Amino acid sequence: MTVLDTRFAVLPGAIPPAIPPDERSVRFVGDVHSYWWLLIRGALLLLVTLGIYRFWLTTDIRRFLWSNTEVKRESLEYTGTASELFIGFLIAIAILIPLYVFFFIISLNLGVFGQVMSVIAFPVLAYLGHIAVYRARRYRLTRTVFRGVRFHQTGKAWLYAIYAVLWWTIIVLTIGLAYPFAQASLERYKMRNTFYGNLNGAFVASGFSLFWRGFPMWLLLMAPLAVAIVFPLMTVDWDAVRSVNYSGTSGEEIIKQMVSRFPELYAAVGMAIIGVTLFALLAIVLFPMFQAITLRWWASGLRFGEVTITCRLRIAQIYGAYMRFLGYTTLYSLAVAVVIAAVFFGFRAAIAAGPRSELAEFIVGAVSIMIYVVSMLGYSTIYQATAKLQIWIRGVESVALTNTAGLDLVTAEGSASSAVGEGLADALNVGSF
Amino acid sequence: MISGAGVYFDGKTSARHDVLIDAAPGALRVCALDGSVLAEWPYAELQGLSASADVLRLGRLNNPVLARVETRDPALAAEIDRLAVTLDRSGTAERRSRKKVVAWSVAAVVSLVLVGVFGVPALTERLAPLIPLSVEYRLGAAVDSQVRTMLDTSKRNGKSFECGAADDEKAGRLALEKLVGRLERAANLQIPLKTIVVRRDEANAVALPGGHIYLFKGLIDKSKSPDEVAAVLAHEVGHVAHRDGTRSILQAAGLSLLFGMLLGDFTGGGVVVIAARTVVQSAYSRDVEAAADSYALQIMAKIKGDPRALGTLLDRIAGAIEPGVKILLDHPETKARIAAINAAAPQITPQPLLEPDEWAALQRICG
Numbered sequence: 001m002t003v004l005d006t007r008f009a010v011l012p013g014a015i016p017p018a019i020p021p022d023e024r025s026v027r028f029v030g031d032v033h034s035y036w037w038l039l040i041r042g043a044l045l046l047l048v049t050l051g052i053y054r055f056w057l058t059t060d061i062r063r064f065l066w067s068n069t070e071v072k073r074e075s076l077e078y079t080g081t082a083s084e085l086f087i088g089f090l091i092a093i094a095i096l097i098p099l100y101v102f103f104f105i106i107s108l109n110l111g112v113f114g115q116v117m118s119v120i121a122f123p124v125l126a127y128l129g130h131i132a133v134y135r136a137r138r139y140r141l142t143r144t145v146f147r148g149v150r151f152h153q154t155g156k157a158w159l160y161a162i163y164a165v166l167w168w169t170i171i172v173l174t175i176g177l178a179y180p181f182a183q184a185s186l187e188r189y190k191m192r193n194t195f196y197g198n199l200n201g202a203f204v205a206s207g208f209s210l211f212w213r214g215f216p217m218w219l220l221l222m223a224p225l226a227v228a229i230v231f232p233l234m235t236v237d238w239d240a241v242r243s244v245n246y247s248g249t250s251g252e253e254i255i256k257q258m259v260s261r262f263p264e265l266y267a268a269v270g271m272a273i274i275g276v277t278l279f280a281l282l283a284i285v286l287f288p289m290f291q292a293i294t295l296r297w298w299a300s301g302l303r304f305g306e307v308t309i310t311c312r313l314r315i316a317q318i319y320g321a322y323m324r325f326l327g328y329t330t331l332y333s334l335a336v337a338v339v340i341a342a343v344f345f346g347f348r349a350a351i352a353a354g355p356r357s358e359l360a361e362f363i364v365g366a367v368s369i370m371i372y373v374v375s376m377l378g379y380s381t382i383y384q385a386t387a388k389l390q391i392w393i394r395g396v397e398s399v400a401l402t403n404t405a406g407l408d409l410v411t412a413e414g415s416a417s418s419a420v421g422e423g424l425a426d427a428l429n430v431g432s433f
Numbered sequence: 434m435i436s437g438a439g440v441y442f443d444g445k446t447s448a449r450h451d452v453l454i455d456a457a458p459g460a461l462r463v464c465a466l467d468g469s470v471l472a473e474w475p476y477a478e479l480q481g482l483s484a485s486a487d488v489l490r491l492g493r494l495n496n497p498v499l500a501r502v503e504t505r506d507p508a509l510a511a512e513i514d515r516l517a518v519t520l521d522r523s524g525t526a527e528r529r530s531r532k533k534v535v536a537w538s539v540a541a542v543v544s545l546v547l548v549g550v551f552g553v554p555a556l557t558e559r560l561a562p563l564i565p566l567s568v569e570y571r572l573g574a575a576v577d578s579q580v581r582t583m584l585d586t587s588k589r590n591g592k593s594f595e596c597g598a599a600d601d602e603k604a605g606r607l608a609l610e611k612l613v614g615r616l617e618r619a620a621n622l623q624i625p626l627k628t629i630v631v632r633r634d635e636a637n638a639v640a641l642p643g644g645h646i647y648l649f650k651g652l653i654d655k656s657k658s659p660d661e662v663a664a665v666l667a668h669e670v671g672h673v674a675h676r677d678g679t680r681s682i683l684q685a686a687g688l689s690l691l692f693g694m695l696l697g698d699f700t701g702g703g704v705v706v707i708a709a710r711t712v713v714q715s716a717y718s719r720d721v722e723a724a725a726d727s728y729a730l731q732i733m734a735k736i737k738g739d740p741r742a743l744g745t746l747l748d749r750i751a752g753a754i755e756p757g758v759k760i761l762l763d764h765p766e767t768k769a770r771i772a773a774i775n776a777a778a779p780q781i782t783p784q785p786l787l788e789p790d791e792w793a794a795l796q797r798i799c800g
Binding site for chain 1 (some may be wrong): 446448449484488490499500535541690
């Protein structure tokens with residue numbers, strides 16, 4: 001049995017690849033079942049160690065994904081260890097605790113200074129988050145070995161973080177329209193500082209090409225939102241709103257007064273609610289398409305020296321990944337609902353039978369926390385094993401490399417970096433893989 | 434001697450060398466197809482590296498370059514595994530070290546929980562008195578504005594949240610001030626009290642840092658004598674005197690730091706952190722409430738009020754509540770609590786705390 005056969009055996013119903021097998025230079029050869037097992041065991045250990053095990057689980061996940069991804073018949077190798085991540089986290093804590101205590105103290109309303117500081121707390125944390133993202137990327141790259149040669153990353157995290165914060169400000173100000181240009185610019189910085197041995201990376205995709213592909217989606221999303229904002233603004237009679245007597249009147253009374261002054265109130269509020277709901281629904285439905293387009297654009301823009309990458313990821317493949325997630329999640333939610341119902345009725349019976357005591361209440365509290373934690377861990381496990389893994393597999397399999405001769409004569413360069421960035425990213429909740 | 438086909442990377446370039454691997458005695462020998470020896474690694478220095486399931490990938494321990502030897506030949510892989518003791522293909526050594534990690538993590542969790550349950554309260558008990566009063570005032574002001582927005586009912590019923598401001602409520606306000614004044618003199622506090630009655634129907638009262646006391650309208654409705662209102666106030670004065678509000682804020686901060694650290698969630702203040710905190714914190718309050726009760730008894734005795742009034746009021750409230758609703762939130766189990774109050778109540782002959790018309794006015798403080 002060839003490697004290819006194995007792959008099809010473990011992925012029943014897999015969508016046939018868009019690229020003929022002999023052309024494919026990147027493949028995923030992992031066994032989905034053993035990944036499930038790895039994640040479930042990891043979730044149970046996360047539970048008993050209150051999350052400390054996450055460093056080991058993360059390392060296992062990366063080892064699995066890296067070592068089952070083959071480029072030209074040769075799999076990637078993840079050389080990072082859990083203890084490195086753990087130490088990185090400890091260092092990050094040492095950096096963040098003083099900051100945390102500082103923000104806590106100033107949040108106690110210490111006059112003007114305190115107010116100024118609590119306003120800048122968010123940008124400071126966002127800046128730190130981007131530094132963490134860049135340094136975590138450096139850690140991951142230097143722990144990625146291919147054919148006995150490691151990747152590495154140069155560049156300055158503090159500079160990247162300034163770019164990132166500025167770009168994100170522009171994205172917010174342009175209601176997302178600047179996103180493609182921001183991504184292109186930030187990715188260019190990352191890739192031109194990325195090396196495989198002495199082979200320099202580059203990012204050549206233009207912001208415009210993503211912009212034109214994403215713009216119809218943006219319009220589609222903005223339409224209901226615009227209606228939700230503009231329609232009430234146009235219909236509401238602001239003089240009437242101002243003339244309502246607010247002081248000392250109940251909410252019902254205020255509404256009654258408003259309706260009597262301008263009867264379109266219900267229509268205005270109704271339109272706003274419908275518009276926002278439509279916006280949220282569209283956002284959920286369109287997200288996989290957006291993700292597919294962005295991924296394809298991003299992967300096709302990556303270069304290493306002469307090596308070019310083309311990505312033929314199809315939108316339907318990403319929808320398929322999310323449908324799988326949705327299917328498993330529905331089943332799991334049913335199971336969780338049954339358990340909650342059983343526990344609820346069990347407790348009600350127990351409480352009705354005996355006198356109420358602090359112990360019983362404590363147990364009810366503890367059990368509710370357990371149910372919450374277990375269900376959240378379950379959803380996260382399902383997400384990792386379905387949507388995330390499928391996107392990885394389908395993304396990897398849709399990639400084709402050309403001019404790969406350049407990969408054969410790369411000289412080793414760069415050295416392993418510290419895991420502080422990973423620790424910061426973990427503590428600030430900005431990590432991805 | 435078993436040998437088989439493989440691939441060798443020298444760690445200096447990415448060039449791929451097709452090789453013949455000999456599982457020779459003493460060392461693993463990697464030979465190029467022309468017969469020249471590319472590498473010879475002693476078995477004791479072999480390091481198993483992560484690769485896909487059908488590949489054995491080896492490195493050399495303490496090698497400055499990332500040289501790699503790989504084979505897909507299962508017979509050769511098994512032989513190398515047999516010869517190299519340090520190799521851990523079955524994952525036994527890895528599992529053992531993982532077990533250690535899990536065991537120590539569980540121990541760390543247990544110790545952190547113990548610190549959370551015993552260490553943090555002990556620490557905050559010693560820290561709270563050291564917090565300067567000026568800081569407690571600021572803390573009180575911040576908490577006060579939050580609690581006000583949380584409890585405020587004026588939006589719903591259109592009446593002001595605080596009672597005692599309208600003309601027909603002024604007399605009640607004066608009666609309350611008389612009662613609070615007597616308690617305050619008896620307590621001899623460092624912090625001036627700021628007592629108000631608020632328009633809420635629950636039979637409850639809260640004390641915040643900085644001497645703020647909120648008496649709920651529902652509690653006055655349930656009371657049958659000035660002594661009962663005074664007893665509840667005395668209990669809250671006890672919280673102010675013991676600086677329990679500041680203490681609980683310090684505890685909340687300490688616990689969120691502790692659990693936040695563990696869960697790696699500093700910024701989000703995740704639901705689990707909050708939930709865990711609530712469970713642990715409700716375990717603290719028993720002692721704190723008992724201390725406030727015994728403080729209330731002393732103060733009541735000092736102002737010659739009926740010390741048992743706290744017990745009778747609690748009994749009445751507890752009898753009237755619907756199941757599932759916690760009254761005087763977090764307070765220890767009511768029956769045991771009333772018994773403790775009655776057992777500790779000093780024997781004195783109570784004198785009326787308010788004139789009948791003052792008591793009638795206090796009952797109408799919310800109109």
